[in-house]
Amino acid sequence: MTGAMIVTDEQRTDGSGSTDGSGAADAASVPATSPATASGPPAPITLAKALNLGLHAAMAADPKVIVMGEDVGTLGGVFRVTDGLQREFGEARVIDTPLAESAIVGTAIGLAMRGYRPVCEIQFDGFVYPAFDQIVSQLAKLHYRSAGRIRLPVTIRIPFGGGIGAVEHHSESPEAYFCHTAGLKVVACSNPADAHQMIQQAIRSDDPVIFLEPKRRYWEKSPMVPQPLTDLSATATEGLHRSAVVRAGRDATLVGYGPTVRTCLDAAEVSAADDGRSLEVIDLRSLSPLDLGPVLDSVRRTGRLVVVHEAPSNVSVSAEVAARVTEEAFYSLEAPVLRVTGFDTPYPPARLEDHYLPDVDRILDAVDRAFDF
Amino acid sequence: MTELMQLLTPGGRRITQASEATSPAADTALAGQPDDGRGMTATEPDAADLDLPALVADLTGADLVALYRDLLLVRRFDEEATSLQRQGELGLWASLRGQEAAQVGSGRALGPHDMAFPSYREHGVAWCRGVDPEAILAIFRGTSLGGWDPDEHGFALYSIVVGAQTLHATGYAMGMARDGSDGAAIAYFGDGASSEGDVNEAFGWAGVFGAPVVFFCQNNQWAISEPASRQSRTEIFHRATGFGFPSVRVDGNDVLACLAVTRWALATARAGGGPVLVEALTYRMGAHTTADDPSRYRAADELERWRRRDPLDRMRTHLVAIGLLDDERQRHLELEADTLAQDLRVRCRALPDPDPAILFDHVQVTDNALVAVQRAAFAATSGDAPPAGGTASGDGTGIVEREGAVVAGERHGTEEAW
Ligand SMILES: Cc1ncc(C[n+]2csc(CCOP(=O)(O)OP(=O)(O)O)c2C)c(N)n1
Ligand SMILES: [Mg+2]
Numbered sequence: 001m002t003g004a005m006i007v008t009d010e011q012r013t014d015g016s017g018s019t020d021g022s023g024a025a026d027a028a029s030v031p032a033t034s035p036a037t038a039s040g041p042p043a044p045i046t047l048a049k050a051l052n053l054g055l056h057a058a059m060a061a062d063p064k065v066i067v068m069g070e071d072v073g074t075l076g077g078v079f080r081v082t083d084g085l086q087r088e089f090g091e092a093r094v095i096d097t098p099l100a101e102s103a104i105v106g107t108a109i110g111l112a113m114r115g116y117r118p119v120c121e122i123q124f125d126g127f128v129y130p131a132f133d134q135i136v137s138q139l140a141k142l143h144y145r146s147a148g149r150i151r152l153p154v155t156i157r158i159p160f161g162g163g164i165g166a167v168e169h170h171s172e173s174p175e176a177y178f179c180h181t182a183g184l185k186v187v188a189c190s191n192p193a194d195a196h197q198m199i200q201q202a203i204r205s206d207d208p209v210i211f212l213e214p215k216r217r218y219w220e221k222s223p224m225v226p227q228p229l230t231d232l233s234a235t236a237t238e239g240l241h242r243s244a245v246v247r248a249g250r251d252a253t254l255v256g257y258g259p260t261v262r263t264c265l266d267a268a269e270v271s272a273a274d275d276g277r278s279l280e281v282i283d284l285r286s287l288s289p290l291d292l293g294p295v296l297d298s299v300r301r302t303g304r305l306v307v308v309h310e311a312p313s314n315v316s317v318s319a320e321v322a323a324r325v326t327e328e329a330f331y332s333l334e335a336p337v338l339r340v341t342g343f344d345t346p347y348p349p350a351r352l353e354d355h356y357l358p359d360v361d362r363i364l365d366a367v368d369r370a371f372d373f
Numbered sequence: 374m375t376e377l378m379q380l381l382t383p384g385g386r387r388i389t390q391a392s393e394a395t396s397p398a399a400d401t402a403l404a405g406q407p408d409d410g411r412g413m414t415a416t417e418p419d420a421a422d423l424d425l426p427a428l429v430a431d432l433t434g435a436d437l438v439a440l441y442r443d444l445l446l447v448r449r450f451d452e453e454a455t456s457l458q459r460q461g462e463l464g465l466w467a468s469l470r471g472q473e474a475a476q477v478g479s480g481r482a483l484g485p486h487d488m489a490f491p492s493y494r495e496h497g498v499a500w501c502r503g504v505d506p507e508a509i510l511a512i513f514r515g516t517s518l519g520g521w522d523p524d525e526h527g528f529a530l531y532s533i534v535v536g537a538q539t540l541h542a543t544g545y546a547m548g549m550a551r552d553g554s555d556g557a558a559i560a561y562f563g564d565g566a567s568s569e570g571d572v573n574e575a576f577g578w579a580g581v582f583g584a585p586v587v588f589f590c591q592n593n594q595w596a597i598s599e600p601a602s603r604q605s606r607t608e609i610f611h612r613a614t615g616f617g618f619p620s621v622r623v624d625g626n627d628v629l630a631c632l633a634v635t636r637w638a639l640a641t642a643r644a645g646g647g648p649v650l651v652e653a654l655t656y657r658m659g660a661h662t663t664a665d666d667p668s669r670y671r672a673a674d675e676l677e678r679w680r681r682r683d684p685l686d687r688m689r690t691h692l693v694a695i696g697l698l699d700d701e702r703q704r705h706l707e708l709e710a711d712t713l714a715q716d717l718r719v720r721c722r723a724l725p726d727p728d729p730a731i732l733f734d735h736v737q738v739t740d741n742a743l744v745a746v747q748r749a750a751f752a753a754t755s756g757d758a759p760p761a762g763g764t765a766s767g768d769g770t771g772i773v774e775r776e777g778a779v780v781a782g783e784r785h786g787t788e789e790a791w
Contacts, residue, residue: 070596070597070599071597071598071599073598074598074599074669074670075597075598075669075670076669078597078664096598096599096603097603098565098568098599098603098604099535099536099565099566099568099569099596099599099604100568100569100570101569102570103568103570126533126534127534127535129534130534130569130570130571165464165515166464166465167464167465167493167512167513167515167533168512168518168533169533169534170533313743314743343732343733343744343747343751344736344741344743344744344747345732345733345736345744345747346518346736348518348731348732349512349515349516349517349518349727350464350515351514351515351516351726351727352726352727352729352731352732353515355729355732355751355755356732365754
């Protein structure tokens, strides 16, 4: 059984996709994929829109790509990430599913076995757990159990993390559960340009990908030129599992992913202005597998590392980063690897979330401690 | 055959004949219902034999007015909460508008030993169980995750994870049966929830163990943007047959019928008859929550049709017709509603943010060393004011800047908050 087939001709003849191969068919609902004109700089777009354009491009490029989830069709998703896709690609490819997460993932597995590339939306982080068995025991293991015969190119999109003042179960960071599971890939985007590329790459992945979207950053904008992936082969996913230095620095290294990359960048800004420190910031992007090359390079120069995420600390991504950096760069470290994370408590009521979430102050405190060591 | 049980016609006439109550005349059926014309019939003998009028024959005039008062106050509570949300006092509100009769009717059927398991929209049931509305507001304000003692009120905590509570109700009911309790459990859930595995597993368990639990489905026609037809190919109440227990479909906008049917269902469960499924056909008249914009997915005339079936209007018309409600009394009740709203507004505004130290309380029954360390570190650094509101924003382009509990989606008008 192979994964999805790439049939560009089919896409051109199915009548619902774009006709020019650019993925731009309905400018009213989905802007052309190249809003930048020769005359001006690229327009700023939100992270949510960047994802929307990425999904659009992926659907236009491959008729086997289908989007499924609660309220993703008519409504366009509660965050509007799938806005306009059903109008463009039809109800057969953008499916408003019954309210059943286990079924969303379980049927995606069956569809993938049939050669489709399902992109599942889990409405909020806290609602992925009803699908836990299908993700962890089924999706993650079928390739292994079938001795490689079955490929499951399933992408599971999850808006994750806190900071939006929501009610319970809408602010969680479940990444560690999935990183702990062999057979899954786990990525988190942090900015519009990455979101746009990474979602397309995730969809091209022949392995299942848990795709985490920082929901409190959905409306942050940055200028970017949307670019449909042209390479739809397996090599298309190169780069998906690379971490990136997003701000160069000399004195200490901050590592974040998803929503905390912005927080780390803000901390670096404040630290430069107030303390004259030069902090390097690295966006992990891929949580499983981890790409620690840039982190190790950085730590070998700075000697100090602070890892930041919203998830609790116990058995977390930062725990893994700390362990590996300690193993591989022990003699470069001037201080223990420090962590700024959510507490090991349930996510609190919204009025307390500012106390729970890592912020600039807590990051700079940790940096101070790294220097005091 | 129990297509739709009724005791008050939409015109406010009280039905007194058992035969008419269990199969209302054509003019009282839900004209133009989305699910009309499927021609499905129920085959539950117990339900069909129901003498619905007899089940509420004991109600005095005062009882009837009390039910109407409940409807009125609950609606007013809900309206007040919606405006509190608009004023930024609540982060979000899930309105029960349109579902008052289903909730008050079923809620008033409950006895002191019964235990209700709500989802997140059961403000009317909470009211009937004596839960302080302030505790409900606190959840939506973001100052609390629970707020009442389930044992004291016979009312479990809200369940935002759709469907999960139906299993809790089933297990609780199994415990009640073992203990020889004379109570039953009731689980509230929606048409959307009926698709969840948990709900179907609850049906299966309750059936094989004969658990004294009433599954009370408020089919309000919508699960956020998805119509009930996306959740089930058959009528929801027909599903019980496959699980081996009786079910009825009741007019959810008819407070008397909801009371009668729930009384019967609870009595069946308490008497060892096992579970019962009640499907209350009603309508979510408002948005899914204050973060939702229903104009994106449903037509305005649908709401218009349901407005003519408004549960409050129906009961009011009936009470006026039988001389139990005059202008004077109506004014009096409205004054009472005003007072309730005013009191809630004041109390809601005054609800303080919790002491940050509670972050670390009650994580577990026994001490957890890691949490203790974090608590100590937090206490050492948090003498000063909480971090100034707001996630850092890059370029000021429409980015979330939080004040109080304002939900990001409100600012942008495009985001559902659950
Ligand atoms: C397990 C789970 N999945 C998704 C959600 C998000 N969500 C909240 S309410 C809702 C729709 C529920 O519809 P229904 O059961 O009909 O209840 P109603 O809102 O109409 O009262 C959804 C999808 C959730 N809360 N829990
Ligand atoms: Mg519903």
